[in-house]
Amino acid sequence: MMLFQLPEKDVLYRALLDRDAAFEGRAYVGVTSTGIFCRLTCPARKPLAENCTFFETVGECMAAGFRPCRRCHPLTPAAESDPVTALLMDALQKQPGRRWSQADIVALGLDPSTVRRSFKRHFGITFLEMARQERLRMGFQTLSETGRVIEAQIDAGYDSPGAFRAAFSRMLGIAPGQLADGAILRARWLATPLGTMIAVADQHSLHLLEFADRKALPNELKRLRTFAKGRLGIGQFETHDRLGEELAAYFSGQNARFQVPLYLHGSAFTKAVWHALRQIPAGETRSYGQLAGSIGHPTAFRAVARANGANQIALIIPCHRVIGADGALTGYGGGLWRKQKLIEIEKQFIRSKSGMS
Template sequence: MMFDLPDENALYAALINRDADFDGRAYVGVTSTGVFCRLTCPARKPKRENCRFFETVAACVEAGFRPCKRCHPTGTAAEADPMIVQLMQALQADPARRWGEAEVQALGLDPSTVRRSFKRHFGMTFLELARLTRLRTGAAGLPGGARVIDAQLEAGYDSPAAFRSAFARWMGMPPGRFAKDALLRADWIDTKLGVMIAVSDAHALHLLEFAERRALPGELKKLYTMSKGSLGFGRFAPTDQIETELEAFFDLRCARFETPLAPLGTPFSQQVWQALREIPAGQTSSYSDLARAMGRPDATRAVARANGANPIAIAIPCHRILGADGALTGYGGGLWRKQALIDLERQFGADTPQKRTIQW
């Protein structure tokens, strides 16, 4: 059990009341229609005897139910919150806008409610996300050779010092420290779970992280040191390849990642990361099971540390590791992403001949 859910009578009451507290934690399969839904689905409520309740999207699919076209239960839970949808659409329409609590209130929303909801779903507040979006919007031209001053203005920063300071907090170093014609090059990849930073050389991928992960600055500094300062903006063929493979992965066309990888880590960490890649998509494991599979049953804690230090998200699938009791454990990209990745991958194992699709 990933969560301690109440009995089915309580879940049915939550379905009738469209209780948002259970969004992403429980789903209902309706035997009379063959459809499964979020408990907050706006559709007419089914009779109690036609309801079956499940903890995950994967369990619904395995039981033979298909996703509802009204509440899109295979999308991330955040997409079911109208408040989040409204703000994300506003952010997408004007990514360089300066947001504050007054702007949130002007939309008729309560800042404290917005803060809690975004923190729960994304691991950061809306204002933090908006600031990161502004910064990323301005920095988007840097891999193509744009001047730092142009990036600053595009991001809406009046002060060069403020832009450089914000950039340094995000990437671990100011934009001027990134070299031209570098051996390692960093670029952005847009995915259905958010922006990722990819760093590769001409031969292999060294880093793939979600842009807001707190460990990102430290990981970039390690690569900067390892390359003796030869870290810049741009991309090589491995970044193009991983971008193509991520697109196929999120479209449920292929779960294999064949991009050459060169993560920076100790020999033991490298063994752990290789063992992670041997867990098939659609399956999960635990730290202790992984340690035993490596022939190191006494190294569970060391395996957990190496799992947490993984610098290549998704392609090295540390998200497939759960706690010994089946609970979601820490994930640098946020637990909501971990749940979404697990639910997505279990659909690769669905026994169906037609092309599998997922609604994001």
């Protein structure tokens, strides 16, 4: 059982020179010549290697006497310290139903190419894509409450039924009219501090929990619709209510234990990997090699990585707790920015010694 361990200094110094985002939130550098500590992605002039001391947490940096950098703001999440993303995220929160355009971005005095790069770096999608997803969420909510596509279309801010159907289908892999009445599997949108998630459940168990912008989501929903023989709809069961309560406890730092029953869609090997993932305590991480060793297949780390990527029940099956052998963050379907934030959230469970999953 191990927590994250910093790699060798030369690896971290190279990451500092390259402004490698893979170590964002996982390592910080204290510069002895200035008394300042920074993110490894800090845009400031790079110090000499002999003036660098690397730390795992901001607390360690401050305990060693370093003060936070005023350029990269290491005490705040990366996206929040970027003035471009902070301004637009605030604007989107205030006007979630607005049909944002590039002209709106320019009107705010921002450069569209800079905005695009900032959002892609922090969130993996552009601001305009994020705004469209928020409008679709509103339409989805209306559809689940009224069952009327035209009302959902209007609330989502689409001028034509065809455009709404196309956007809905791209995200969910199914047109609104194909959603089944009295479905045995039902999808519900859930708001979380890291963005909207979609949960698919039956009366007794959870089948899917994904962030709404995950690229694999349409195919995952298509497979579930086939599994349910077309009886996939929207709405909620008590399973969704229980999940919502447990997610709220998780994000508020009260409890990392999820007890909602799961229905796993995978091979015996894949399920073994998912079971091993659930044995990693909140606040700890493992490499793919360590995960492979824990299931008795130490050389099968590539197969383990594929099983990790096939997980469609985020957070509860914590694939975000798997990192590279060198300690760097590796690919995550929900975006590396979310992986970083989830690991940060779970550090509090180490302190409270109450987190288990």
